[in-house]
Amino acid sequence: xxxxxxxxxxxxxxxxxxxxxxxxxxxxxxxxxxxxxxxxxxxxxxxxxxxxxxxxxxxxxxxxxxxxxxxxxxxxxxxxxxxxxxxxxxxxxxxxxxxxxxxxxxxxxxxxxxxxxxxxxxxxxxxxxxxxxxxxxxxxxxxxxxxxxxxxxxxxxxxxxxxxxxxxxxxxxxxxxxxxxxxxxxxxxxxxxxxxxxxxxxxxxxxxxxxxxxxxxxxxxxxxxxxxxxxxxxxxxxxxxxxxxxxxxxxxxxxxxxxxxxxxxxxxxxxxxxxxxxxxxxxxxxxxxxxxxxxxxxxxxxxxxxxxxxxxxxxxxxxxxxxxxxxxxxxxxxxxxxxxxx
Numbered sequence: 001x002x003x004x005x006x007x008x009x010x011x012x013x014x015x016x017x018x019x020x021x022x023x024x025x026x027x028x029x030x031x032x033x034x035x036x037x038x039x040x041x042x043x044x045x046x047x048x049x050x051x052x053x054x055x056x057x058x059x060x061x062x063x064x065x066x067x068x069x070x071x072x073x074x075x076x077x078x079x080x081x082x083x084x085x086x087x088x089x090x091x092x093x094x095x096x097x098x099x100x101x102x103x104x105x106x107x108x109x110x111x112x113x114x115x116x117x118x119x120x121x122x123x124x125x126x127x128x129x130x131x132x133x134x135x136x137x138x139x140x141x142x143x144x145x146x147x148x149x150x151x152x153x154x155x156x157x158x159x160x161x162x163x164x165x166x167x168x169x170x171x172x173x174x175x176x177x178x179x180x181x182x183x184x185x186x187x188x189x190x191x192x193x194x195x196x197x198x199x200x201x202x203x204x205x206x207x208x209x210x211x212x213x214x215x216x217x218x219x220x221x222x223x224x225x226x227x228x229x230x231x232x233x234x235x236x237x238x239x240x241x242x243x244x245x246x247x248x249x250x251x252x253x254x255x256x257x258x259x260x261x262x263x264x265x266x267x268x269x270x271x272x273x274x275x276x277x278x279x280x281x282x283x284x285x286x287x288x289x290x291x292x293x294x295x296x297x298x299x300x301x302x303x304x305x306x307x308x309x310x311x312x313x314x315x316x317x318x319x320x321x322x323x324x325x326x327x328x329x330x331x332x333x334x335x336x337x338x339x340x341x342x
Contacts, residue, residue: 006259008318011279017048022217027059029225029247034175042077044270056215060201062089062139062166063111088166088201089117091210095200097121107156109149110139129155139166140182154192167201203233227261240264251342255320258328280318287318294319300332309340
């Protein structure tokens with residue numbers, strides 16, 4: 001319903017939890033950050049589930065197993081089964097098993113989630129380049145991953161091993177702020193070897209394929225906090241998306257987004273699943289949402305009105321995205337965003 005219109009956020013006359021059968025939820029920055037539940041996440045997900053929406057948790061973080069993730073969610077108050085969790089480790093393991101013979105040795109640079117996923121696909125995790133691996137699998141290993149693991153990967157790749165990465169997110173949100181993600185670690189190996197990995201995670205097709213195979217979703221809604229993984233992944237998969245402002249994306253980045261990074265809907269947090277979404281309408285050279293009107297004057301975005309700040313952001317997106325067309329909006333939005341306090 002949104003793939004042909006990337007000029008403004010869309011509206012919905014019914015709650016998103018009623019309009020879609022399955023929520024494909026990112027975890028870090030959406031459901032929790034630094035191991036703690038984000039405000040309103042537990043209650044919102046419980047209400048959506050009680051209303052009949054299937055909840056699936058789709059994460060680029062390959063560190064933990066689905067069992068561990070489901071246990072953590074349940075501890076936070078979001079009951080989940082391991083089958084509800086889809087990880088980039090599972091996606092990269094399937095990608096590798098499609099190309100490698102059964103029982104192939106794979107050097108692992110990452111955590112237990114990656115090792116478990118490889119074993120499920122009939123591949124043998126090993127720890128050293130001297131074990132003659134035919135491939136290298138690299139995924140997020142947490143803050144305590146030894147530097148020597150990158151050296152092992154470089155040795156194996158230089159000897160001819162095929163390199164795979166679960167994902168290339170440069171950052172990951174945590175309780176204390178934004179930290180380096182697996183993409184930063186991939187860059188270390190890339191610099192050392194000059195090689196390029198095959199990547200499975202969001203926003204690329206292997207992750208969408210894994211998610212559809214495991215959930216059987218018919219009308220999915222991708223819910224995420226990142227434009228360059230969650231929202232772009234939804235765009236690549238031809239499905240709708242909800243951006244929540246509880247993670248790495250801020251209002252200015254959203255306004256500047258080019259079409260593949262523009263979500264179908266935007267809301268503060270997961271309470272957005274439980275409500276309809278207001279229309280953004282074009283009128284008198286500007287865009288209105290709620291009590292706000294946004295327009296382009298010269299090289300700046302101008303915002304006027306009052307009411308819910310999020311409606312103001314939606315109106316600004318309409319003005320900026322329409323002005324930018326198929327490109328990224330380079331207009332000065334700083335003053336308009338500051339007025340909203342977002």
